[in-house]
Structure formats: structure tokens, C-alpha cells
Amino acid sequence: xxxxxxxxxxxxxxxxxxxxxxxxxxxxxxxxxxxxxxxxxxxxxxxxxxxxxxxxxxxxxxxxxxxxxxxxxxxxxxxxxxxxxxxxxxxxxxxxxxxxxxxxxxxxxxxxxxxxxxxxxxxxxxxxxxxxxxxxxxxxxxxxxxxxxxxxxxxxxxxxxxxxxxxxxxxxxxxxxxxxxxxxxxxxxxxxxxxxxxxxxxxxxxxxxxxxxxxxxxxxxxxxxxxxxxxxxxxxxxxxxxxxxxxxxxxxxxxxxxxxxxxxxxxxxxxxxxxxxxxxxxxxxxxxxxxxxxxxxxxxxxxxxxxxxxxxxxxxxxxxxxxxxxxxxxxxxxxxxxxxxxxxxxxxxxxxxxxxxxxxxxxxxxxxxxxxxxxxxxxxxxxxxxxxxxxxxxxxxxxxxxxxxxxxxxxxxxxxxxxxxxxxxxxxxxxxxxxxxxxxxxxxxxxxxxxxxxxxxxxxxxxxxxxxxxxxxxxxxxxxxxxxxxxxxxxxxxxxxxxxxxxxxxxxxxxxxxxxxxxxxxxxxxxxxxxxxxxxxxxxxxxxxxxxxxxxxxxxxxxxxxxxxxxxxxxxxxxxxxxxxxxxxxxxxxxxxxxxxxxxxxxxxxxxxxxxxxxxxxxxxxxxxxxxxx
Amino acid sequence: xxxxxxxxxxxxxxxxxxxxxxxxxxxxxxxxxxxxxxxxxxxxxxxxxxxxxxxxxxxxxxxxxxxxxxxxxxxxxxxxxxxxxxxxxxxxxxxxxxxxxxxxxxxxxxxxxxxxxxxxxxxxxxxxxxxxxxxxxxxxxxxxxxxxxxxxxxxxxxxxxxxxxxxxxxxxxxxxxxxxxxxxxxxxxxxxxxxxxxxxxxxxxxxxxxxxxxxxxxxxxxxxxxxxxxxxxxxxxxxxxxxxxxxxxxxxxxxxxxxxxxxxxxxxxxxxxxxxxxxxxxxxxxxxxxxxxxxxxxxxxxxxxxxxxxxxxxxxxxxxxxxxxxxxxxxxxxxxxxxxx
Numbered sequence: 001x002x003x004x005x006x007x008x009x010x011x012x013x014x015x016x017x018x019x020x021x022x023x024x025x026x027x028x029x030x031x032x033x034x035x036x037x038x039x040x041x042x043x044x045x046x047x048x049x050x051x052x053x054x055x056x057x058x059x060x061x062x063x064x065x066x067x068x069x070x071x072x073x074x075x076x077x078x079x080x081x082x083x084x085x086x087x088x089x090x091x092x093x094x095x096x097x098x099x100x101x102x103x104x105x106x107x108x109x110x111x112x113x114x115x116x117x118x119x120x121x122x123x124x125x126x127x128x129x130x131x132x133x134x135x136x137x138x139x140x141x142x143x144x145x146x147x148x149x150x151x152x153x154x155x156x157x158x159x160x161x162x163x164x165x166x167x168x169x170x171x172x173x174x175x176x177x178x179x180x181x182x183x184x185x186x187x188x189x190x191x192x193x194x195x196x197x198x199x200x201x202x203x204x205x206x207x208x209x210x211x212x213x214x215x216x217x218x219x220x221x222x223x224x225x226x227x228x229x230x231x232x233x234x235x236x237x238x239x240x241x242x243x244x245x246x247x248x249x250x251x252x253x254x255x256x257x258x259x260x261x262x263x264x265x266x267x268x269x270x271x272x273x274x275x276x277x278x279x280x281x282x283x284x285x286x287x288x289x290x291x292x293x294x295x296x297x298x299x300x301x302x303x304x305x306x307x308x309x310x311x312x313x314x315x316x317x318x319x320x321x322x323x324x325x326x327x328x329x330x331x332x333x334x335x336x337x338x339x340x341x342x343x344x345x346x347x348x349x350x351x352x353x354x355x356x357x358x359x360x361x362x363x364x365x366x367x368x369x370x371x372x373x374x375x376x377x378x379x380x381x382x383x384x385x386x387x388x389x390x391x392x393x394x395x396x397x398x399x400x401x402x403x404x405x406x407x408x409x410x411x412x413x414x415x416x417x418x419x420x421x422x423x424x425x426x427x428x429x430x431x432x433x434x435x436x437x438x439x440x441x442x443x444x445x446x447x448x449x450x451x452x453x454x455x456x457x458x459x460x461x462x463x464x465x466x467x468x469x470x471x472x473x474x475x476x477x478x479x480x481x482x483x484x485x486x487x488x489x490x491x492x493x494x495x496x497x498x499x500x501x502x503x504x505x506x507x508x509x510x511x512x513x514x515x516x517x518x519x520x521x522x523x524x525x526x527x528x529x530x531x532x533x534x535x536x537x538x539x540x541x542x543x544x545x546x547x548x549x550x551x552x553x554x555x556x557x558x559x560x561x562x563x564x565x566x567x568x569x570x571x572x573x574x575x576x577x578x579x580x581x582x583x584x585x586x587x588x589x590x591x592x593x594x595x596x597x598x599x600x601x602x603x604x605x606x607x608x609x610x611x612x613x614x615x616x617x618x619x620x621x622x623x624x625x626x627x628x629x630x
Numbered sequence: 631x632x633x634x635x636x637x638x639x640x641x642x643x644x645x646x647x648x649x650x651x652x653x654x655x656x657x658x659x660x661x662x663x664x665x666x667x668x669x670x671x672x673x674x675x676x677x678x679x680x681x682x683x684x685x686x687x688x689x690x691x692x693x694x695x696x697x698x699x700x701x702x703x704x705x706x707x708x709x710x711x712x713x714x715x716x717x718x719x720x721x722x723x724x725x726x727x728x729x730x731x732x733x734x735x736x737x738x739x740x741x742x743x744x745x746x747x748x749x750x751x752x753x754x755x756x757x758x759x760x761x762x763x764x765x766x767x768x769x770x771x772x773x774x775x776x777x778x779x780x781x782x783x784x785x786x787x788x789x790x791x792x793x794x795x796x797x798x799x800x801x802x803x804x805x806x807x808x809x810x811x812x813x814x815x816x817x818x819x820x821x822x823x824x825x826x827x828x829x830x831x832x833x834x835x836x837x838x839x840x841x842x843x844x845x846x847x848x849x850x851x852x853x854x855x856x857x858x859x860x861x862x863x864x865x866x867x868x869x870x871x872x873x874x875x876x877x878x879x880x881x882x883x884x885x886x887x888x889x890x891x892x893x894x895x896x897x898x899x900x901x902x903x904x905x906x907x908x909x910x911x912x913x914x915x916x917x918x919x920x921x922x923x924x925x926x927x928x929x930x931x932x933x934x935x936x937x938x939x940x941x942x943x944x945x946x947x948x949x950x951x952x953x954x955x956x957x958x959x960x961x962x963x964x965x966x967x968x969x970x971x
Contacts, residue, residue, distance in 0.1 A: 091920040166917045172882060173865040173918060179802070180919040266883025267821040269831065270802070270864040274822045282866060282881050316742075319754040347868065348879045349886040352786030356779050363775045370767040371760065373731060378759070380738040382751040386667055387675035387739070395679070395739060402731050406724040409771070413778035415713050415785065416720065419875045422868065422915040459655065464675055475686060483693070487701040488872035490915040493923040499911050501872055504700060538659075578750040585749060 024560075032143075034135030035560040039142050040121030041453060044446070046149060047113020048527070051439075053153075054104035055520050061097045064089045066513025068495055068506075082161075091494045095164040096182050098492055100156065102167025103190070107197055108152070110300035110438045112145050115239075118303055118445050119208045119232040121453065125551035126226050128217025128568060130561045133210040141203035148196035155189035163190035166492060168293065171264040171285050175256045178271035187257070191250050198243045198250075205243075208236035217550070218614060219570035224589070226549050226574040227320060230327055231306020234334045235299050241338065242295040249288035256280070283348055290341035297434045298337045302330060304441020305372060305401075308394040310574075311444050312376060314547045315391035316383030317585045319575035322375040329368035329375075336365040346414040347421050355414045362412035369405050373398065384578065384585070388545065389463030390448035396471045397440040404433025407482070422492075425485025428478045436474045443470075443526070450533065451540035455556045458533040466525045473519030480508050548574045548588045569618060571611055572604075668746045676743035683736035687729070703872055704899060706910065706931065708891040709785045710875030716778055723770060789889035793855035794937075796848055798912075799830055800860070800867030800880040803921025805912065806830055807848055811841030811946060816859065821882075824863070827951060831863075834948065834955050843944040847928040848912065850892055851937035857889040868916035871929060873899075879916055892931045899931075 024033075033039060060079075063070065071087035072079075082093040120138065124131055132138045155162040164182025165174040169190065177184045212225075212233045225233075252263040256277075264285045265277035313320040320326060342350060342358040376398045385391065407429040410416050420426060450458045489502050496502040496509075543552040550570065554562050568590040576587040581599035592615065593600055594608045705714055742750075797808040797816055808830060810816045817832055817839025824831040832839050850856045860869050862880035869888070870877045878888040900908045910929035914922055932940065948955055 091923070095917065095920065095922070170866055170916070176865070179865050268864055268882050269821045269824045274824060278883070281884065283884065317750040319752065321753065322755050322760055324755065325760045347877045349881050349884055352782065355786070356782060359779060359782065360775055363771045364768075366771055367764060367768050371764055374759075374763045377731065377734050377738070378753070380735070380742065382753065383738075383742050384744050384748055384750040385676070385739055385742050386744045387672050392675060395735065399732065399735055402728060402735070406728050409724055409774065410717065410720050413716065413720065413774060415778045415781035416717050418785070418877050419710075419713060419717070419872070421877055422870075459651075461654065461671065462651070464671060468678065472682070479686075479690070483697060483701045488703055488870075490870060490913055490923075492917045494920075495923050498924045498926050499913055500907070500909065501703065501911055502913075575754065578752050580752050 032139060034131070034139050036120045036124050036132045036135070036138060037453070037558065037560075037562075039138050040117050040119075042142050043112055043116030043120060043145070044453075046146065047109050047117060047442075048530075050104050050108040050149065051113065052523075053156075054101050054109055055523065057097045057101040057104070059517060059520055060089070061094055061101070062513040062516045064094055064494065066510040066516075068497070081159075089494075092164060092181050093161060094494045095166070095180070095492065096161040096186070099164045099166055099169070099182070100152075100162050103152070103163070105435065106167060106296065106300065107194070108145075108149060110435070110442070111201065111239075111296070112197070114300060114438060114442045114445075115232065115235055115303050116142070116145065116204060117442075118228070118307060118449075119204065119236065121449065122228055122551065123208055123211050123232055124215070125452070125554065125558075125562060126229050126549050127212060127215060127220055128550050128563075128570065129211060129215035130563075130567070132207045133215060134207055137203050137207050141200045141207065144196050144200035144203065148193045148200060151189050151193040151196065155186050155193070158184075158186050158189070160184050160186060162186040168286075168289055169253075170289075171253060171256060171282055172268055172270075175253060175264060176268070176270060176275075177257075191254055191257075194250055195247065198247045201239050201243050205236040205240040208232055209240065212236075217567045217570055218618070220550075220589075224570055224573045226306075227309035227323070227326055227330075228303075228306040230330060231302045231309075234330050235302045238295045238302070238334055238337060239299050242292040242299075245288055246292035249285055249292070252288075253285065283345070283350065286345050286348055287342065290344045291338075293344065294341040295337045297430070298333055300438040301401075301434055301441075302333070304397060304438040304444075305330075307441045307445040307448070308376070308397050310549070311388075311390045311394040311448050312379050312398075313575050313577060314448075314545050315386045315388055315394075316379055317386070317577045318379055318383040319573075319577055320375070321378040322371075323573065323575060325371055326375055329371045332368040333365060336361065336368070340365055340412075343412055343414070343417075346417045359412060359414045363409065366405070366409060366412070369401070373402055373405070386545075387464075388447065389458070389460055389467055390444040390545075392464065392467045392471075393440045393444035393447065396467065396474075397437050397444065399471075400432045400437040400440060400474070403479075404429055404431070404437060408433060419488070420485060422490055423485040424481045424489045424491055427491050428481035428485055431478045431481075432474075436478065440470075443467075446530070448545065449551075450530075451544045452551055452554075454534050454537070455540055456533050456535075456537035457540050457544060458529050458537060462525055462529045466522060466529065469522035469525070470519055473515055473522060476515035477512055477519060480512050484508060543588075546584070546586050548576060548586055550589055553588065553590055566618075566622065569614065668744050672744050676740045679736040679739040683732060687732075704894075704903065705873065705875065706892055706894045706899060707874040707876065708893055709781070710873075710890075711893075712781045712784070713875050716774075716781055719777070720774055723774065785890075789857040789887070790855045793857040793889055794850060795857050795859060796850065797830075797859045797861070798848070798869055798880070798927075799863055800869070800914065800918070800925070801829075801863040802865065802919050803914075803925050805867075805869075805925060805927045807845045807927070808832070809843050809845060809941070809944065810838070811843055811944075812942075813838055813841055817842050819861075821863065828947075828954060832947065835958050840948055840955075841946050843946045845944065847930050849930045849932060849937065849940055851934040852892050852895045852898075852931050854934055855889055855891050857887055859885060859887050861885045865918050866916045867914045867918050867925070870913045870915040871910065872913070873910050874929070877915060895931045895933060896929075897932075 072083050072089055073087045076083045082090045084090055160181040162182060163169060163186045164180055173179045174183050174187050212229060255261040256264050262277035262280035264282050265280040267278060268275045309320050309326060340358060340362045342354060343362040346355050411420055411426060411429060447458055447463055484505055542556060553568050570589045571592040572589055574589050578585045579587060579599040582596060587596060592611050593604050594611060705711055795810050795816060799806045806829060815838040818836040819831045820833050821831045823833055858869060860878050860880045862882045867880040868877060869880060874890055876888055876890055878886050896910060900906055912927040912929060914925035
């Protein structure tokens with residue numbers, strides 16, 4: 001009885017399995033696929049497309065903010081009527097740009113692109129499952145997302161422009177067509193698109209939860225799940241509980257817009273007439289929106305933190321420090337994320353007493369976040385660090401998480417928030433802690449799992465250049481915004497020259513814009529690296545990062561079903577790196593404890609008996625299967 | 631022509647980069663260094679983290695000191711002193727943690743970079759450490775939150791009796807200002823009464839409206855409590871007076887308020903800043919449409935005696951436009967006259 005014996009079984013089963021494989025057509029393999037790996041790639045490519053669009057929109061408004069005097073005639077072929085006769089950007093279009101940038105980045109890139117990609121790709125591979133619980137629902141989830149994207153994309157080309165009331169689309173501005181051009185058809189399409197998006201998220205989320213609970217391989221208890229899976233699981237739970245509330249908020253907004261109800265509207269005189277609506281509350285919408293909106297921050301952040309945990313542990317050649325504390329922190333964040341939403345509304349006219357409650361709850365959520373940071377630092381401490389591109393992006397993520405997280409302590413304090421609310425300080429805060437941190441998690445994930453996705457390696461040198469340009473660039477863009485914010489510059493402003501208190505920092509705004517252009521340009525290095533390596537990169541080895549998790553036990557190009565033979569069983573947690581006594585500095589989860597007597601800890605010796613029973617049981621199953629097949 | 635030359639230049643540049651990239655990857659394959667882990671680039675990247683740490687901290691420190699007087703707006707209200715103090719206390723606490731964690735985060739990569747002959751420590755947990763760094767942040771945060779909460783309750787307490795009232799109404803894209811007049815009571819309003827001559831929808835059948843008067847700018851006395859009564863006519867707006875450290879949304883259908891005590895007159899602030907043109911300003915901070923960035927209003931803070939004089943000199947709505955009360959029932963008009971005399 002040895003390891004070699006077990007794997008020999010695997011090989012023989014492999015051959016038999018091959019005979020049953022049937023060829024997929026192009027459509028069932030690449031388009032309406034039900035293979036979680038291909039769906040993950042679909043989410044990734046679509047997310048990258050949207051990241052380019054969203055990034056490009058931000059370049060357009062950074063031109064306006066950094067170079068307000070510039071003649072923009074040269075953009076006329078692209079933007080047409082949105083460039084005025086004097087060569088200036090139309091103020092309405094400026095608002096449309098910031099709105100679409102926010103919507104696209106938060107929902108399409110960092111929710112679908114991050115969670116959609118890696119939950120789909122990694123959950124079955126890391127827990128040892130053939131596929132998601134429902135491949136069909138998974139496919140629907142992508143195509144709902146795709147439809148939602150098509151609708152949003154169309155809205156960019158409307159004559160009156162896309163939705164422009166900020167990504168939060170507060171009524172009455174978003175409810176009344178008279179209030180701004182973007183509140184017409186553009187807003188209608190926004191609502192339809194978001195409806196599809198919510199449906200997509202729910203279909204995906206239900207699937208992720210079900211899969212994690214039901215389809216774990218033998219031995220993969222919850223206490224042996226990689227932190228990535230924990231993060232995806234909790235993210236899906238948050239999404240499942242909060243997205244329906246956004247749906248109801250949107251639905252009531254549809255009623256107010258189209259069917260004359262007054263959920264959010266009251267006492268309005270606009271466009272020379274008094275509207276009949278009374279008794280509604282604009283603040284109600286804000287409550288409903290932020291009941292999703294705040295958990296949404298964690299929906300984009302938790303998967304990034306999960307990926308980082310995995311990447312940092314692997315490349316530090318050390319177990320993640322405080323595995324249990326990490327899980328408890330994530331659970332804490334999950335629960336608390338539902339009870340802090342009104343800190344976005346301290347000066348909305350909210351009852352000040354309610355404000356105090358939310359201030360207390362908000363600052364509590366900083367504690368688990370702090371614990372996570374300290375645990376990352378301790379994982380690096382006395383490690384043996386390999387600076388793969390994924391590792392560097394993960395370290396960058398921790399840096400952003402600290403910088404942006406600490407400014408949250410200012411904003412969560414309602415007394416300080418009075419001054420800082422809706423200034424550039426907030427812009428700096430959330431772009432660092434949720435935007436850039438999650439984006440870096442996404443990048444870390446792509447660089448780390450690219451070999452598993454495409455069987456080839458990305459170029460590490462180009463990766464390093466991409467990382468340093470982006471890391472420095474992001475800080476050069478968002479760090480100066482703290483100064484601008486403390487000086488009181490309000491966000492979503494088309495121009496600063498109206499006020500004397502904001503009639504300064506033209507140099508700093510220009511600097512930020514230039515940094516943004518460079519950072520955006522640097523992303524093309526990544527795009528080149530990604531697509532070039534997909535076809536021409538070096539062929540990857542089976543376990544290029546010498547990692548412990550299950551996905552690296554699959555063949556280089558896993559077919560639908562992931563493992564050719566039996567699904568491997570799991571005998572240990574995923575973080576046995578540099579275990580004293582072991583020959584290598586990593587022990588994959590599939591290596592039984594009895595095979596590593598030299599490195600077992602005292603409490604693990606006791607588990608060996610249990611393990612042997614499991615293996616014996618497995619043998620029986622194998623024999624039974626062979627009997628059935630012959 | 632220039633465009634053509636630039637295009638050629640760009641193409642050449644790209645092909646040079648491409649060649650360099652191909653050559654270096656072929657060399658690394660030939661040397662077999664792509665299989666090694668302890669490579670030059672591992673060392674370079676480890677070192678760059680330290681360079682980044684030193685470089686950006688230098689930049690941050692230099693800029694923070696150089697620009698202090700620019701980004702630190704002068705404070706002109708009593709509660710502003712409190713919230714700014716809280717801001718800087720929080721800055722000190724978080725700044726300390728920011729610097730400490732970043733030194734560790736960027737120094738560890740250098741110190742513990744990969745060495746083939748070394749092994750990482752197997753150090754999976756330590757409950758004592760976990761408890762410490764759960765409790766310490768919790769206590770520090772509790773202290774910050776309690777001081778913030780006390781400031782917040784003071785600021786949001788009901789205004790003291792006799793606070794001077796000013797009504798600010800936001801609409802696309804400006805503010806309109808109304809004072810309660812001699813009776814110190816703002817008259818009722820109803821959005822259905824809004825028309826060309828009554829842009830605020832003031833209900834002139836309410837006795838209290840008769841002596842209300844408008845103003846081009848917000849004039850308030852120094853050292854006395856002032857309450858802003860805030861409302862909106864069409865969409866959300868937000869009153870932001872940066873020097874007063876004041877912000878409150880204007881919500882259609884739900885009047886809001888914010889009270890404060892100004893501490894410096896406009897004239898005093900002009901002397902202090904050496905800027906003869908200085909004005910306190912109000913901006914809008916809730917996106918409200920194309921003119922969102924241009925809803926400027928000036929606050930003029932004056933000495934209390936000057937304020938009272940100015941207050942008594944103002945002309946009421948009804949005085950400037952008697953037609954406002956023309957269609958009202960007779961006895962209301964009569965009362966209007968007497969209250970004006």
C-alpha cells in the first residue's frame with residue numbers, strides 16, 4: 001500500500017474514461033458551454049473587455065479634470081455631439097462618463113469579472129468536483145451577464161446619453177426625465193441591464209453555494225478548504241442576500257418612472273410644473289440601494305482577499321498565518337457588512353441617532369479587516385519569498401487594503417464624515433480599498449492560474465513591468481486625491497473654477513491625469529502578455545508554483561470533468577508548506593498523512609488510523625466500479 | 631507629415647521592444663534560468679519594494695509638509711474646531727499604523743527573499759498574537775468612535791433657542807435664500823404654489839410669511855448660533871460650506887437642518903489670509919445634473935451689530951411685489967399691512 005499504488009489506479013481508470021468522451025462541437029465547447037472552466041474564461045474575457053471600456057471612460061474624464069482648457073476637437077470622430085462647438089466636453093456627458101465608469105467597474109469588472117471568473121474556475125477544481133452543481137444554471141448565469149452587458153453597451157450610444165446620475169442613480173434625479181438627459185432612455189436601459197445582471201449574480205451565487213456545500217471530494221472538510229473557496233462561498237452568500245434588495249429598489253424606481261407611483265418622489269417642482277407625487281421618500285431609495293451597495297464592497301473585495309491568501313501562502317512557502325482567524329474574520333465581515341449600510345448616508349437627513357448606531361457598527365468591521373492585514377504580514381515574516389507576478393500583485397493588494405482601509409476610519413466616523421462626505425477623500429478611499437485592491441486580486445488570480453487555464457505560462461518579466469507600472473501608477477493617481485479631498489473638492493465636478501476654495505491644485509489634477517494615462521497604457525502590456533502567452537507562452541509544468549491545492553493534480557488541459565480518473569481524495573489542509581522534516585517545501589493535499597511520517601505533527605498521527613479506513617473504503621469503490629465497467 | 635513620422639517612430643520603438651523581449655526570453659531558456667527560482671529578477675523585485683517604500687514615503691512627507699496650508703482649509707465654526715481636531719487625532723493614529731505596516735510589508739520581501747538553501751518557518755498560528763491584534767485595534771477604535779460620537783451628538787443636538795434662521799432652497803442649479811423677518815418665524819411653503827413670481831412656493835396666506843425677505847447671499851452674525859433650514863425643489867442637492875465644516879443634503883419633500891456658530895467674520899478671515907477677495911462659499915455636493923459644479927453661493931459673516939442693522943434694512947417679498955398678496959382674502963391682506971407697519 002503506497003501512494004504509487006493509488007495513482008496507478010488513477011491511470012488505468014483514465015484510459016477507460018477516454019473511450020466514453022464524445023467530441024464537443026464549437027458551439028457547445030466555446031459558446032453555450034456548461035463546463036465551469038470555459039464559463040470562467042468567458043467571464044474573464046468579458047470582464048477584460050469591460051475593464052478596457054470602463055478604464056477608457058475614466059481617461060476621457062481625466063482629460064477634462066486635468067486639462068480643462070484643452071481643445072478636444074480631436075475626439076469629435078468618437079464622441080460626436082458630446083464635444084461642444086468650442087471643443088469642450090459636454091457637462092452632461094461628463095456625468096454620464098463617471099456614472100458608466102462606476103457602474104461598469106463595480107458590477108461588470110469587479111463583480112462578474114472577478115467573482116464570476118474565479119468562483120467558476122476554481123470552486124470545482126479546488127474542492128475536487130467534476131463541475132458545478134448545475135452546469136445549465138451556470139451557463140445561464142453567463143448569458144444573463146452577457147445580455148446585461150449588451151444592453152448597457154447599447155445605452156452608451158443613445159442620443160441623449162446613458163444613465164448619468166452617478167453609479168448610485170439616486171432619485172429624483174434618476175426618476176425624472178426632465179432632470180437630465182441621461183434620465184431618459186439611458187436610465188431605462190440601465191435598469192433593464194441591472195435586472196439581468198442581478199439574475200446572473202443570483203444564478204451564479206446559488207450554484208457556488210450548492211457546489212461548495214455538496215460536491216466536496218472525500219476528505220475535503222470545511223476546515224480543509226483553501227481560503228479562496230471560503231472567500232468565494234461567503235461572497236456568494238452575501239450576493240444572494242443583498243442583490244434581491246437592489247432588485248426591489250430598481251423595481252420601485254421603474255414604477256416611479258413609468259407608472260406614476262410615488263415611492264421615492266415627493267413635493268417636486270421641475271421644468272415649470274409641480275408634479276402630483278407626494279408622500280414618497282428619496283431617502284428610502286438610499287437605504288435600499290446601500291443595503292446592497294455596502295455588501296457589494298465586500299462582494300468585490302472578499303474574492304480578492306481569498307486569492308491573495310492562497311497566492312501569498314504559496315509564494316512565501318509558508319502556511320497562511322491564522323487560517324482559522326482568517327475564516328472567522330471573513331465570517332465577521334460577511335455578517336457585519338449587512339449592518340453598516342447607512343454610513344453612506346450620515347448627512348442625507350438621516351436621524352442622527354441612527355447615524356450614531358451605524359458609526360459604532362462601522363468601526364467594528366475595521367477589526368476583522370485589521371486582523372487579516374496582520375495575518376498577511378505574519379505570513380510574509382520568515383518566509384522564503386518568490387516574487388512571481390501574482391505574488392507581487394498580492395503584496396500590492398495588501399498595501400492598498402491598508403491605505404484605503406485606514407481612510408475608512410475617518411469616513412466611518414460621522415463627525416469627521418460631515419466634512420469629507422462626497423469629496424475626493426472618499427474617491428481616494430474606495431478606489432484604493434475596493435477598486436484597486438480588488439483589481440490587484442483579479443490580476444494576481446490571472447497570473448497565478450493562467451497555467452491552469454491555458455496550459456502555458458505568462459511572461460514573468462513583462463508581468464513584473466506591468467506590476468510596477470500599475471502599482472506606482474495607482475498610487476500616483478489616488479494618493480494625491482487625499483490632499484484634494486481634505487481641501488474639500490467635491491466629487492462629480494465637471495470644473496473647479498467656479499469656486500475660490502477649489503480654484504487651485506490644477507497642477508496636482510494634471511499630475512493625477514497623466515498618471516492615469518500611463519497606468520491605463522501599462523495595461524496593454526498585460527493584454528499583450530495574456531493573448532500572446534495563450535498561444536505562444538512556454539508550456540507550463542503540471543504544478544508550476546509547487547502549490548498544494550487540488551487544481552494542480554489535474555492534467556495540463558483538463559477536459560470537462562476535470563480529472564480523467566477518480567477524483568482524488570484529500571488528507572490534509574492546503575497549507576503544508578515548509579513543514580519541518582518534509583523533503584520538499586510543499587506537501588499537496590492529496591498526499592496521505594501516513595506517507596509522510598517524517599513531517600507529521602503529534603495530533604496528525606492520530607488521524608492516520610481514520611485515514612486508512614477511508615482508503616480501504618475507496619479501494620472497495622474502485623473495485624466495484626471496475627466490476628461494473630467490465 | 632508629422633503624424634506619419636510619429637507613426638513610424640512608434641512602430642520602430644515597438645519592434646525594438648519586441649526584439650529585446652524575444653532575445654531575453656530566448657537567452658533565459660538557453661541559460662536554463664527560467665527553471666531557477668533564485669533569479670536576478672527575484673532579487674531586483676525584492677529590492678524595488680524597498681526603493682518604493684523609501685521613495686514614496688519621501689514624496690508623501692515632502693508634499694504633506696509643503697502643501698499643508700493649501701489643503702488645510704481655515705476653520706470658521708465652533709464645531710469645525712472639534713471635528714478637525716478629531717480628524718488630526720485619527721490621522722496621527724492611522725498614520726502611525728500606516729507607516730508601521732508598510733515598513734513591514736515592504737521590508738519583509740527584501741529580508742525574506744527566496745534563498746535556495748533556506749527554508750521558510752512553519753508557523754501556522756499563534757492564538758496569543760491573534761488575540762492581541764484583535765483587542766488592540768478594537769480598543770483604539772472604540773476610543774476614536776466614542777470621541778466621534780460625542781462630537782456628533784453635540785453637533786446634531788437641537789439648535790439653541792433663538793438661533794438665527796436662514797432657509798436655503800436648492801434647485802437646478804442655484805440656491806435661494808429666505809429669512810424669517812421680524813417675527814423670527816419662517817412662513818409656510820407648498821411646492822404647488824410655486825410660480826414665476828413666487829419661486830420658493832411661499833404660502834402668503836400664512837401670517838408668518840408676510841415679513842419674510844429674500845437675500846442674494848447668506849448673511850450671518852459671528853459668535854451667535856445660526857440654523858440652516860434646508861430644502862430642495864426638484865432633485866437632491868447638498869449644502870456644503872467647507873470653511874464651516876458643514877454639510878447636509880437638501881431633499882425634496884423632507885426639510886433638513888444644520889446649526890452652527892460661526893467664529894470669524896469675512897473681514898477677519900480676509901486679514902488672516904491676506905486675501906482681499908476671500909469669501910465663504912457654499913457648494914453643492916450631491917450630484918444634481920449638468921450644472922452641479924456651479925451652484926455657488928456666498929456666505930458673509932459679519933459682526934452681530936452689523937447683522938442686526940442689515941436684517942432690519944431688508945425689503946420683504948410683499949413690499950417688493952405687492953401682487954403676491956393681491957388674490958388673498960381681504961382680512962389676510964389687512965393683517966399683512968398692519969404687521970408691516
